[in-house]
Amino acid sequence: MTWHPPRDLVERYAQGRLDPVLTMSVESHLARCPACRAAVPYEEEWLTASWERIEDLVDRPRQRLATRLLCRFGVPEHVAVFLAATPALARGWLVAMAGVLGFAVAAARLSAQDGAGAADALIPFLVAAPLLPLAGIAAAYGRHVDPAYELQAATPLAGWRALLLRALAVLCCAVALTGAATPLLPGPPGLAAAWLLPALALTAAALALSTRFAPPVSVAALAAAWSGAVAAGPLLASDLLLAFSPGAQALYALAAPALLALVYLRRARLDPGETR
Numbered sequence: 001m002t003w004h005p006p007r008d009l010v011e012r013y014a015q016g017r018l019d020p021v022l023t024m025s026v027e028s029h030l031a032r033c034p035a036c037r038a039a040v041p042y043e044e045e046w047l048t049a050s051w052e053r054i055e056d057l058v059d060r061p062r063q064r065l066a067t068r069l070l071c072r073f074g075v076p077e078h079v080a081v082f083l084a085a086t087p088a089l090a091r092g093w094l095v096a097m098a099g100v101l102g103f104a105v106a107a108a109r110l111s112a113q114d115g116a117g118a119a120d121a122l123i124p125f126l127v128a129a130p131l132l133p134l135a136g137i138a139a140a141y142g143r144h145v146d147p148a149y150e151l152q153a154a155t156p157l158a159g160w161r162a163l164l165l166r167a168l169a170v171l172c173c174a175v176a177l178t179g180a181a182t183p184l185l186p187g188p189p190g191l192a193a194a195w196l197l198p199a200l201a202l203t204a205a206a207l208a209l210s211t212r213f214a215p216p217v218s219v220a221a222l223a224a225a226w227s228g229a230v231a232a233g234p235l236l237a238s239d240l241l242l243a244f245s246p247g248a249q250a251l252y253a254l255a256a257p258a259l260l261a262l263v264y265l266r267r268a269r270l271d272p273g274e275t276r
């Protein structure tokens with residue numbers, strides 16, 4: 001090596017007084033030159049501890065809690081890792097879902113206290129609950145929502161299997177959270193649970209539409225349709241709860257399996273990455 005950085009440059013580097021460009025060039029030299037490296041003082045203990053922490057991260061990645069839980073319930077490890085990385089199941093999403101449910105429950109309890117009919121008080125909750133899994137599906141899998149998409153797009157799990165698997169996980173999570181919130185609602189328990197069938201039907205519809213359009217587009221269209229359907233009750237039949245009536249529930253119960261059958265038949269078109 002014919003060139004070495006002048007001593008004052010190395011000194012200023014050690015004091016952290018160099019701009020980023022000079023820092024990088026000094027560092028790239030130090031990496032290759034033991035003589036100059038010896039001139040830079042360092043704390044041996046700190047360096048050892050630092051390396052240990054890096055090795056700990058690189059060599060022994062700690063499994064996330066969700067992965068460990070899924071494995072305990074018999075899910076194969078590669079599937080568990082994939083599910084735990086679902087963007088729509090990240091901690092922020094779960095907190096947001098819990099927040100929406102908490103607000104809806106609080107609103108229902110407050111308006112029931114104010115003397116509104118228990119049925120009317122439930123409406124915000126009933127309208128919001130089916131939208132939660134729907135929003136989760138939009139952010140479950142795909143080029144635009146999953147930072148690890150490119151990585152696993154080349155794996156055998158990619159494509160429709162991945163989307164369906166994650167959609168199922170998102171649905172289970174949303175249903176579990178909403179189900180946990182339901183007993184906290186005022187009013188008749190039967191009505192409080194009226195969100196379940198619309199949630200299943202809308203999820204199935206989102207997947208069915210995703211065989212044609214990108215999941216976020218399908219989900220946005222369905223969210224608009226759902227809001228329209230709920231608003232149609234008071235407009236057409238002056239019944240605020242028309243979208244949750246027994247007749248409507250029967251419709252959801254019929255639609256969900258039919259749509260899921262359609263999804264299964266058209267599953268090969270469910271890869272949101274390659275075709276759009």
Ligand SMILES: [Zn+2]
Binds near residue numbers: 033035
């Ligand atoms: Zn040197």
